[in-house]
Amino acid sequence: MDQAKPLPGYLVGRYNGWKATTYQDNKAWYRRLANHGQHPRAMIISCCDSRQHVTSIFGADEGEFFIHRNIAGLVPPYSPDGGNHGTSATVEYAVTALKVAHIIVIGHSNCGGVKGCDDMCSGKAPQLLEKSSFVGRWMDILRPGYERISHLPDGERGPALEKQAVLVSLENLMTFPFVREAVESELLTLHGLWNDIGEGSLEQYDMPTDAFQPI
Template sequence: MKEAKPLPNYLLQRYHGWKATTYAENRAWYHKLATDGQHPRAMVISCCDSRVHVTAIFGADQGEFFIHRNIANLVPPFKPDGAQHGTSAAVEYAVQVLHVAHVIVLGHSNCGGVQGCLNMCAGHAPELDAKDSFVGRWMDILRPKYELVKDIDDQSEQLRQLEKHSVMISLENLMTFPWLAEKVTSGALTLHGMWTDIGEGSLEYYSPATDLFEPV
């Protein structure tokens, strides 16, 4: 693979700094993580967005969360068709092998993937409607929820509401996985819908009682 190159210097410097400080000060903890395996209590499905720092938001250490990131924190419906399904595989591993107690779907403000879905559904992003657009076809998961926000005039509010619907459709699709739904019904697993405002540092959770996202 001749195209592969060494890491840029700034990343190498950061690695060596980490190895000399954080790792050196916690060597025994890292050895324990390596030898004991992982036993996360929760799975977090979040967006790929570099501004979403899952472990920092919840003050989590290594080994505490099983984290899967994708565009717009979406979960597709259960579809065992023999194709390659990265998100579904991650959910299966977390629930069936790691036996996590919680699955958290975490959406966020100013999500570029959700904005792309808005643009595509409104006819302003023909490139995403192309059959060979991986982003567009992925955002088809969220497309049905566009009907719920299309008449909102305020563009910021429209985006915010569709971001929260991206969390909701993922929760709905998670319940189409039969072995996951069985654990939810039995009480062995709980689902959580969350949305964070990056600029404000706020966090909201979906409340079934009000059918709204409420501040934590």
């Protein structure tokens, strides 16, 4: 392997600063985490968008959240077909091994992945329909959500589809037998959130009203 290069200098500088301050001030805590393993109470499934930083939103410390990030924060339906399923494997580990009490799916405003799904499904991005498009095939997960809101005008469809991404993921989580069993046994609760990045606001899905309500 001759393609890997040393870290850029600015990242090395940031690491050295963290090691000399945050780590040094909390060395005992980091060593405890390392020696005693992780025991997070919640799993968070979020978008890999660099603008959404879930640990900052909730003021979380190391060891609090088991976090999985992917494009648009989607969960595919249960499909044990022998393929490589990174998200499904992460959900399985969180529920069956870590025994998390909560799974939180959080979407966000101006999501590029969701916009890609909207463009693909409305015929504006034919390149995403190619079988060779990893992004397109991933965003196929959100097609059921698009079909629910496809009648909306362009300006309203994007935000609605961002929230559909959360709902589709929650629905797909319940197709996993171990998730359903934990939920029905009241050992696990599922939560759906949507974050407006610019406003810093957070909304949660409210099942009785079938709508997202401000927190």
